[in-house]
């Protein structure tokens with residue numbers, strides 16, 4: 479039987495007010511204002527509605543091939559839980575942090591311990607000004623010893639604590655790891671600014687440390703564990719809920735101070751909540767369990783049951799989140815309808831978050847050194863390379879919602895693409911023109927690999943809930 483969410487029944491009007499998309503003119507105004515903010519580096523584009531496909535991005539001037547169109551800052555993003563073992567990045571901007579030695583040492587150390595994604599792999603102190611290691615807390619030491627060539631005992635620790643430095647690693651310097659001010663020992667940052675920004679935007683509610691502002695740290699740990707064991711998209715949904723609650727509280731303080739009174743109608747708390755919810759309200763969304771594509775191993779006769787199971791999973795996650803960060807004034811945010819639509823929005827819009835690893839650059843640099851420098855350096859670096867194995871450098875991988883990039887519609891012969899250049903070493907989305915684009919033309923990207931055949935592309939686009947009818951698809955249709 480379907481689980482019943484009492485908040486959906488009790489606050490049906492508030493929930494539907496939150497889920498009703500704002501009028502197109504308001505959406506365009508909000509998004510075009512984002513384009514104007516200088517930090518986004520937008521060039522010659524704007525968002526407007528197109529009757530059939532909802533909103534889209536259009537060229538506002540003639541654009542050249544390879545021109546940078548947009549560097550979009552994420553609204554919310556996360557590094558996949560499994561990837562946290564592979565690399566240490568800033569929990570806010572996703573830049574690599576620490577040092578080449580720390581990146582390599584930490585990865586080998588966790589590999590040796592056999593730490594898996596669902597275990598806590600981040601509970602070590604990497605802060606630059608603290609010499610003392612805190613390695614004892616780091617995961618299980620029971621099993622899963624790597625099949626790669628292990629290093630002599632103590633070497634990985636020497637790398638991690640800075641006793642051992644690798645040749646030429648100073649050419650690949652990274653910002654020192656700043657620990658979370660809340661004391662969770664899980665989040666690290668590239669700067670105090672990123673730590674503060676994350677704290678203020680969502681982490682103060684989602685931190686499991688002593689300074690956490692959640693209502694129950696124990697419940698929060700259970701919520702995080704459940705997400706790590708099932709689907710880490712729940713962690714992203716929690717960020718969206720937490721950031722809305724924190725925005726609501728800030729708006730309330732501003733209003734009570736009498737500054738900048740909001741011109742709002744209806745009950746004050748709903749009006750404030752709608753304002754706080756605005757960044758999410760403009761995203762295209764459907765319920766997660768309605769829009770998620772049926773996995774290939776699920777028979778179509780089992781579709782209803784599959785969708786029901788997804789709904790139940792979301793319900794379990796929501797109950798855990800509610801125990802951890804519930805706020806009576808923001809109660810509608812804890813309805814299953816809202817939770818399902820937030821995750822559905824990620825399903826339909828998110829872009830993979832990828833940041834290249836400086837560890838790869840480091841080993842390539844050593845490989846390119848002239849002899850005898852190369853030989854000397856390799857004598858020291860080779861054992862580490864061998865211990866790391868073929869996948870010696872792994873990029874940061876995650877998922878993020880980008881407010882402007884998510885307005886770009888799909889084409890199987892797109893005129894733009896998401897493409898990280900050499901200098902793009904953080905979690906922002908970079909969109910580049912791949913053809914000249916004329917003023918007024920729609921800017922499109924491909925949601926799937928364009929080199930696939932029509933049927934393969936169509937199968938993948940089912941995830942986004944539409945059948946592509948771009949000129950290429952029409953032409954290729956038998």
Ligand SMILES: C[S@@+](CC[C@H](N)C(=O)[O-])C[C@H]1O[C@@H](n2cnc3c(N)ncnc32)[C@H](O)[C@@H]1O
Nearest residue numbers: 531532533762826827884885886887888942944
């Ligand atoms: C990332 S959003 C793109 C922006 C969207 N049009 C909006 O209004 O927010 C993806 C959704 O846009 C629609 N869409 C994008 N490209 C499309 C296309 N080529 N044909 C039909 N629908 C498309 C689909 O509903 C898809 O799930």
